[in-house]
Each structure stands twice: as structure tokens, then as C-alpha cells.
Amino acid sequence: MLSPVQHSASSLKTVHLLRALLREASYLPDQSARQYFRSYIVKRFKAYQPAHKATRPRDALALEEFRHRSVQRRRTAVIIQRTRATQRKAHKGLNYLRRANQGELPCLQKVLFLAYGRTGKRRYELLERLLRPELPSSSGGPPQLDHAMPPLHKLYYSDKRFLSFFDAPKQKSPDNYSIAISPRYARLKTVLQSQVKTDIALGRSLKRDHLQTPIRNIWQRPMPMKRARNNVRRWYAETMGRLLPPLPNDEWDGLRALATGERWIEFAKPRVPAIELHVEPRDNQAHSMALIEAGLKLDKQSKADRPWGTERPHNITPRFMRRLYEKIWGYSCKLDWVESQGGGRWNATWGNKIIRTKSYSLPVDQDLFTGVDLSGKIARVPKSEKALLV
Template sequence: MPVSLQQSASNLKSLHLLRALLREATYLPDATARTYFRQYVVNRYKAYQPKQNATASFDVQAVEKYRHRSFKRRQIAIINDRTRPLLRKGQKGLNFLRRANQGEIPCLQKILYFAYGRMGRRKYALLDSLLKPDLTVDGHAEPLPGSEELAPLQKLYYSNKRYLQYFDAPTPSSKTNYTIRISDRYSRLREVIKSQYQKGVKIRRELKSSALVTPINNVWERPMPIKRARNNVRRWYAATLSALLPPLPNDEWDNIRAMILKEKHISFAKRRKPVLEPEPADEERFAIAIEEGLALYTPSRANKPAGLHRPHTINVKFMRRLYTRLLMLCCKLDYDVEHKKWRATWGDSMKGISPTIYTMPTDGTLFAGVDAAGRVPIPPKKSDNDVETDSVKKTRLHKEAYVRFPFFADYLPKTHPVRKDLDRWKKKRAAAASESE
């Protein structure tokens, strides 16, 4: 196939995929997700568009509300080399959107995570605003204590690495450990880390601690080398930021809560009606069936959904459950004027059951013979002073004519309980025999 024809066919396939992706993005049951994924798809396509076909408004297409900046434009050689794998990846993304619009819970939940910054590009955009220092009254960043050039940890570790500027100087917490906390200049970051650690909120891995605890000496009881100390801080910082869930803007957090509490309507999208095409003739239908059979086309889960993740009807109740799961992973920051500190508010579960259903009258005999834990109490053990043992009570007949004793009972001492029972039983049997005569 000539190169020009091959490129034109590839461009036509890319345009069809673009239209399909934008169409499925408009069917998402959440307004924020529809805006986010439409802009995401457009920016991904513009990044792989040749420069001569670019528009003048390419650099201003990013949505300021979500801080979703455009992707970097690729060169022609990279575009030609990545066309086929990216088309395959785009087809997978299209199937993922179709499954989300059909109501598959894992797909739709992941769509909401991407749109509200629990993962993906928007998460790092929200982290970027969280990692900025606090502002003073005049709107400028709060100055560093003591030095205007380097943070305390940067000065102590002789490095200007960026991750060191977020920490205070180490303070001894015990005889063997140092504690390195988040600096006061980043009080919002410190409050989010502390509240998330206390709540135990996580998607995959939870936060290990709200502050770094590092040993003072190494295994040879020598002072910790500077390089290893920096690496300890870097590893803790990377692990914390990967598990950290940045706060949402207050209006978005309140919007999600209002939809959960039915104070605001959920904006669903209506599907377009498909164009009715004339049915093909018998010969054309036969030719289409032969082509599909020879192509060995494997339908995706979007075409044949089944199993545990089968489609769910997307309604208000279903979306409220998804929003509840989402809100438990989101927080908002409010400034407490009285205590002069930031407060993080996390979403709570809305599945609380009213205790009134347990106060209904019940029959007392239903739980008779059990304790407060619902278990049958164990009867107390019998003492050794009992006259009759369990072995004596096991009789062959109901009249106790025959009693089972071990074969060695006659050889036991006379003070043994079993020997006493045997002698007593022999006397009873002899008395009964004499009375019968």
C-alpha cells in the first residue's frame, strides 16, 4: 500500500475513534467527568497532531478549573512510530468508557476517581497547589525562619533538593530516633497528611506515619551518613505523596455531598437516538457474516458483558452509592479562625442504620437460656464428693438391673470411688435377690 494511502486510512480511523471517544464521554452520568474526559481526549489528540495542522488556540485549551494542562506536542517521527499502538490504546479506552456507561461498577468508579483527582493527572495538579507554602496577609509566601535561601533540612543536609524544603529540622523523639515533621510553612499539607493517617483513608496503600521517624545512628552505632539521611527523607516523601489524597475544592466537595443527601439533582445525560439504517439484503447479510467469521473477531466486554461485573442500571440510588464511596476518599480544607489552623473534613459513610429497628417488642422465650453474648451457659462441674458418678448412672436397663463397671474394679483399693460404687451396687443386688426369694 502506498504511504499516502496508508496515512489517509490511518487518519480516517483516528477521526472515527476520536468521534466515538467524544460521543461516549458525553454519555457519562457525571457532569465533572464529562468535562474532564472530553478535554483529556482532545488534548491527547492535539499532542499527536502535526505542528502545521495546529490551531492558534492550542496553548489556551487547558481548563483552568481543573488545572489540566495540555500534553507536550510530539515530533513527526514519534507520531508516525506511535500511531498504531496508540490507536489500539484508544480502542481500549473506548471500550472502558462504554462499559462505564453501561453501569459496570469498577469502570464507573475509576472514571469518578480520575475526574475528581483521586488518581491520574488531576491528582498531581491538586497536589501541585497543595505543595505551595502558606500565604501571609499581604498575599506573599511565608518567609523561611532564619534563612531566606534554604530550608532548615536543606541547610542541615547540604543539599538544595526540592523534597527537603517541606520538612523542619530533626528533633530527638527518643535515645535512638529522630522525628522529622512537616514544616509550619506548609500547614495545609501537614493537616491533610495527619488527618488521612488518623482516619486510615486509602485507595491502595495507606500512609505509614504522619511524620518521618529515622534512626540517629547506623548499625555500627556511628552518626548517620548525610547521604543515607537524605535518602530516608526522599523515600518517605515519595511513599507519602503516592498514597496521599489531595483535598478537593470546597464547592466540588459540597456538590458531591449535596447529591448524596438529595439536596441537588444528579445531571444525567441523554443518549442520542441511533440512525435507522435499511436492513441489508440476504446476499449482503451473508457476505457480512462470512467476513466476520473469517476475521475471528473477539467481542470485548463492552459488547458481551457478563459475570460479576455485569451492567447495572444507572439511576439516582446507584449514583448515590458511588458518590458515597468517592466522598469517603475526599476531603476539603477550611481555616479555623479561632484556633488559627487548617481543618480537614473527610466524607463519612451514609450507611448508618437507625437503632429504632432494634427496639421492637420481642417474645422473651425467644432468647431464654442464653447469656448476653447469645451463648448457652456451661453448667458447673460436679465435685468429687458426689455419691454417684457418671459411670454408675450409665445403666443397661431402666430398672438399673445391670451396671457397667471396668473389669479391674474388683482389684482396686476399697477407698477408690469406683470400688465403692461397685460394692454398693453388689449390696443392692444381693438385697433385691433376697427380697425376690
């Protein structure tokens, strides 16, 4: 006879957290956010699932070392060591999702930023699409991939990846070099130039679309190669940290439709109570008295007890969501290939502020409001005027 399966309190708590997170993610008011967070939660929990409990085939386990670090399965010793910390982190994420579903603006806004790649893991996934070299196509279409050796690799005698995104230095002044993004990365260069031109950023804005580095150091000697390489690395890290990658064209168009109201917002479907199969007759008078007693109870929260201020929970309405979509759309762009006589180029289109029509009032006959003061109350006639009227 098989012995019953033994579950520790820690493993049961992890399962309860997983179910609670998936349940709370299914209540999010945006369809893309629901799909993104469900996939993200499942991958993160699988990364901390022991290998002997996995239900995946051996072929998938053989490719484990080539997967991304955030979803790569941890070793058993690491899982045991990090159990309490990861459970605490999952509990914080659960509370954050609950606050977002309750209508707290900062939480819901960050959830949408994560889902649409303005920050977080998906932003890096969208950035990877920009960091692929291209060559002009001879057929006039979009450029093809390029694998030529970058100029800074030869100049700085280094094979670091960040050096491959830059063109050869050009002297713009007697004291400074200008290092721009290589034409082999035309999409990255287009997005960077358009973001600098439009001054769009979640935090500090980008100042330049190129690196400006000194030719000599403070002792008027040629710049050491290591310091010159570090200047490029520092500018690249700062720029990539503020760059907002483009969304896929169909997703950008869908976000625009949600912001303008052209597409209906797909809220989470509310749960419907089950239908009673055997309905028993009830006393209407007793039911009415129960409703009255429930309404007269003082254990309900009053308006004075509810939080107030700019960060108070909001009612999640279509109008409220459209305002959020409009803000996210303003931080998003898409890339289109534009044909021209010279061969063609990439063009970045950013979302802009929607100008909504303001409500106005038509002229009304003033006779409809005779005898009424500015507050809408019937004006009282003084006694002296009443005597004259008589």
C-alpha cells in the same frame, strides 16, 4: 486545480478514534466526568498532532516548551514512531468508557475516581495546590506565600524540591530522629494528619504523619548524608503516592449533595429521534403484526445468557449513582480556615458514611390474613374437618 487531500489509513483511524472517544465520553452518567474526559481526550490528541496541522496562533506555539509534558506537542518523528501504540491505547480507553457506560461497577468507579481527583492526572493537579509554602498572616486571615530557605537544604547541602517540605530534625529517642512536615506547609500538614487519624486510604493506609529515621547505621556510625537524604526522599514519595488531596469547597459540597440526594443527578440527555416532516399513513394491522413477529424472534439475549456475579453490568439508576457518590465522598475532604484566639488554623473535613433510614412495617389486623398460609396461598381444609363442619 488543487489536488484532493490525501489521507492515510492511519490518520483516518486516529480521527475515527477521536470521534468515538468524544461520543462515548458524552454518554457518561456524571457531568463532571463528561467535562473532564472531553478536555483530557482533546488535549492528549492535540499532543500527538503534527505542528504543521495545528490551528493555534504563533504566540501559543512559542510557549509550547513551558507546558506540562502530558499535553506538550510531540515532535513529528516521535508521533510517527508512537502512532500504533497510541492508537492501541486509545482503543483500550474507548472500550473502558463503553464498559463504564454499560454499568460495570469497577470501570464506572475508576472513571469517577479520575474525574474527582482521587487518582490520575487531576490528583497531581490538586496536590500542587498543597505544595506551596505559606507564612502566617499578620491580618489574621489565611497565610501568605513564603519563599524562605528550607532547613533540610542547609543540613543536607542539596536543593532537591522534596527536602523543602520538611522541618528540621528533632531527636525523639536515643536512636531515632523525627522529621515532620514544615509549618510553612500548613495545609499539607493538616491533610496528612487528618488522613492518618481517620485511616482513610484507597490502598495501604498511611502509618505516620512524620518521618522516623535512625541516627546511626548498623555499624553505630553517624548516618551518611546521602542515605539520610534518600530516606527522606523514599518516605516523601510513598506518602505523596497515598495522600488524597482536598477538593475545592464548592465541588466537595456538590459531591455531598449528590451523595445525599439533595441535588438531582444530571444524566446524559438521551437522543431523541427526528420528527418526520411528511408522515405517511400506515396500516395498523401490518404494524401490529411486525411488532408481534419481532417479539417472537429468538435472536434476543435471554436472562440465562446475561453476565452474572458481583461484577455484572448494573442498571445506572439514581440510587446506584448515589451509592457511588457516597463512596467517592468518603475519600474526599475539604479545607476550611478556622479563626481562633491564637490566629487561626486549617481544618480538614472528610465525607462520612450516610446513615439511611430503614423501611419498617406497621402492625396489621390479623383477620386480613385468615385462611392463608405463610407462602400466601389459601390453606386447604382436611376432609375430616370438612365432615365436622357439615
